[in-house]
Amino acid sequence: MSSANKAAAPVRLKNPWPVVASTAFMGLGQMTMQKQYLKGLLYALVEVLVLLNASVFVRSIAGLITLGEPKPDLPLRQRDNSIFMMVEGIIFLVLLLLFLGLYLNNIRDAHRTQAEYERTGSYPGTRAYLSSLADTSFAVVGLSPAMLLIIFFVAVPLAFSALLAFTNYSSPQHIPPANTVDWVGLQNMKDVANRPLWSGAFARTAVWTVTWATLSTTTCYVGGMLLALALLNKRIRFPKVFRVVYILPYAVPAMLSLMIWRNLLNGQFGPINRMLMEWGWLQQPIPWLSDFSLARASVILVNLWLGFPYFMMLITGIMTSVPADLYEAAQIDGANARKQFTAITLPMVLYQTIPLFIMSFSYNLNNFGAVFFLTGGGPTDAATTQSGAGATDILMSWMYKLTYDLRQYNIAAVLSILVFAVIAPFAIYNFSRTKAFKEGEL
Amino acid sequence: MTNRDLTMRRPKMTVSRALTYTLLYTILVVVALLVLYPLLFTVSSAFSKGDALAGLRVYPFQQELSLRQFDRLFQKTNYVKWYLNTLKIAAINSLISVTVTTVAAYVFSRFRFRAKKPLLMSMLILQMFPSFAGMIALYILVWRMGLLDNHLGLILVYAAGNIPYNTWLIKGYLDTIPKSLDEAGRVDGAGYFISFFKIILPIARPMVTFLAITSFTGPWMDFILPRLLLKSDGNKTLAVGLFEMINGRENNNFTMFAAGAVLVAVPFMIIFALNQQYMTQVLAAGAVKE
Known part of the structure; x- marks a missing residue:
């Protein structure tokens, strides 16, 4: 934002006609009155392109509003496909917004050029424009791939997902191309809140998601801290050997470990049950993953196996980096080992790990893999067959099942909005701590 | 680590202290076994002859070693x-x-x-x-x-x-x-x-x-x-x-899966070991920031 830009707006022009011309048609003022032929031509070209395709713009955006009419008498391929219409409508809406942005930019440019002419008495020539274009084009060429990818593969899909929450896009009644999809306003939110089928499953899953995130993060944190402490004890021999062994779960990709555990805990053939029975500790196999409460406990215990090394490494690092003079000063003051731990080590560790604890908590809220690869969200019960939410399903894995297995896209979209509302504060908190955010200028 | 030497004088060994340390060692060893068991079991399954999970011995490396699972993995999938x-x-x-x-x-x-x-x-x-x-x-x-x-x-x-x-x-x-x-x-x-x-x-x-x-x-x-x-x-x-x-096919494919998992996990663990120094630095840097 150069100072000329900011100053341009309030200046009253003696001759406003070039601006009027550019408002009427992009680039007209620049081309006919301001001797900015190349720039004007480029602007005009954009408008011509858009005008030539005006019917496509109108049709697509109208399609986004109507989502098509049911035409049951036509063959499937010729019926209105509401979902395609929706995606294309969003894309053309985005293109229209980009075009309007460029249009505004064109008017502003005509105004700026005119103001400069009235101040200096000459128009900036094509040569000056070209040299500024070289710099601008680096910026434009450099940014376009990133922006295009973001618009089409990130922003449009998210907008689409958010909009789905206000439609009835769901199996079996409203799946294109056989049927159309319609806007239903806030009906889905009402269903999730009131209809027993959804509200029961939602309440259970939401409560379990928070319980799961709390327990899984706490167990890993406490487990990691206890082991870090034990291994820093002077009397323990070979702490390095233990440490290397304990880090192993962190080095194996989590998805593989989870699938391995799923087999180890298999009620019928799993080696864990067979081992316990061989030792005579069990008469009957334990249904680790197929009993409602046991499955929840298993998910948390397996996650402890996966997650404690991270906190153990972290806390070990912090504890060994506490400055020695702190302890020396404490000793001189007569503090014993226990006092030193509670007054120096523990506060230091807590202070430095609280942000990471929060980050880990927000990660676990969405930890799809920890549930999906171990239990698949199961076990299921009578209520589950329709809603899809199993005993260990967290919101994220339930959302996945609603989309992938049950095709209840509208309900999944409502959930994704709710999940986002819960995650956003954490995401903002996490990001506000990063170096990029703190030190970078906007 | 060296600064801990200054802080903790070795206390005298008493009976209760000896018991405490025995308990501590027991816990550490049990945790180590719990950590190692799934990994060793998987590696041993990858080199087993049988295809079924039910047929595997519960202790790792108690059966004949074979490359059959890798062969199956490469030929059949x-x-x-x-x-x-x-x-x-x-x-x-x-x-x-x-x-x-x-x-x-x-x-x-x-x-x-x-x-x-x-x-x-x-x-x-x-x-x-x-x-x-x-x-x-x-x-x-x-x-x-x-x-x-x-x-x-x-x-x-x-x-x-x-x-x-x-x-x-x-x-x-x-x-x-x-x-x-x-x-x-x-x-x-x-x-x-x-x-x-x-x-x-x-x-x-x-x-x-x-x-x-x-x-x-x-x-x-x-x-x-x-x-x-x-x-x-x-x-x-x-x-x-x-x-x-x-x-859904746990029983029949576990050993082949184990072979596939080992081939993925081993390079990852090597990269992890090489990066460990770097990673602890990154972790520490993340922790120290307020």
Whole structure:
């Protein structure tokens, strides 16, 4: 934002006609009155392109509003496909917004050029424009791939997902191309809140998601801290050997470990049950993953196996980096080992790990893999067959099942909005701590 | 560690203390066994002769060793293809991510323009969404582009999804490089293009390397997107292939799955060991920041 830009707006022009011309048609003022032929031509070209395709713009955006009419008498391929219409409508809406942005930019440019002419008495020539274009084009060429990818593969899909929450896009009644999809306003939110089928499953899953995130993060944190402490004890021999062994779960990709555990805990053939029975500790196999409460406990215990090394490494690092003079000063003051731990080590560790604890908590809220690869969200019960939410399903894995297995896209979209509302504060908190955010200028 | 010597004088050994340490050692050893058992069991399964989970001895390495499972994996499944697919997708994704992101971050760091602030803020908001929040739309977009069951579609989705966060990351790093450096270069006649490649990139190498590695390892164990966008068996990635090999067929395929898992986990563990020094530094740096 150069100072000329900011100053341009309030200046009253003696001759406003070039601006009027550019408002009427992009680039007209620049081309006919301001001797900015190349720039004007480029602007005009954009408008011509858009005008030539005006019917496509109108049709697509109208399609986004109507989502098509049911035409049951036509063959499937010729019926209105509401979902395609929706995606294309969003894309053309985005293109229209980009075009309007460029249009505004064109008017502003005509105004700026005119103001400069009235101040200096000459128009900036094509040569000056070209040299500024070289710099601008680096910026434009450099940014376009990133922006295009973001618009089409990130922003449009998210907008689409958010909009789905206000439609009835769901199996079996409203799946294109056989049927159309319609806007239903806030009906889905009402269903999730009131209809027993959804509200029961939602309440259970939401409560379990928070319980799961709390327990899984706490167990890993406490487990990691206890082991870090034990291994820093002077009397323990070979702490390095233990440490290397304990880090192993962190080095194996989590998805593989989870699938391995799923087999180890298999009620019928799993080696864990067979081992316990061989030792005579069990008469009957334990249904680790197929009993409602046991499955929840298993998910948390397996996650402890996966997650404690991270906190153990972290806390070990912090504890060994506490400055020695702190302890020396404490000793001189007569503090014993226990006092030193509670007054120096523990506060230091807590202070430095609280942000990471929060980050880990927000990660676990969405930890799809920890549930999906171990239990698949199961076990299921009578209520589950329709809603899809199993005993260990967290919101994220339930959302996945609603989309992938049950095709209840509208309900999944409502959930994704709710999940986002819960995650956003954490995401903002996490990001506000990063170096990029703190030190970078906007 | 040395500073702990100053702080803890060795207390006298008493009976209760001896008991405490026996207990402590017992716990440490039990934890070590719990950590090791699943890993050893998997490795031993990978080298077992039998196909069934039920047929395996519960203690690792109690049965005859054999390479039969690897043979099955290579002959009967598309495992080698999955491995190559994943390698290819990861490598191209890394290349695209690095190129697109560093140039965009450079523009954000060095140019001043009207849309800069709104663009940076929207990217900040976009990076908060998990990438599969828009999975239905992604499916339809990729379908309409004719890229379903095509690796290019998946790569574009991966690359795009990581741009917002990574651009912020790299921009933050570039902001710390003095602007006078590349301005001096441009005064000497080098345009933005040359000063970017000759001056900025070499300085930013550590950050760019970090980005290249994370965007390479990201796709290896990602499951949701490849399962959504790739259909035919020969096009799958490792995560989907291994998952479907074992999902619902635990008893029959576990040993073959174990062989496949070992071949993925071993390189990962080697990379982890090589990076450990670096990673603890990163972790420590993350922790020390207020």
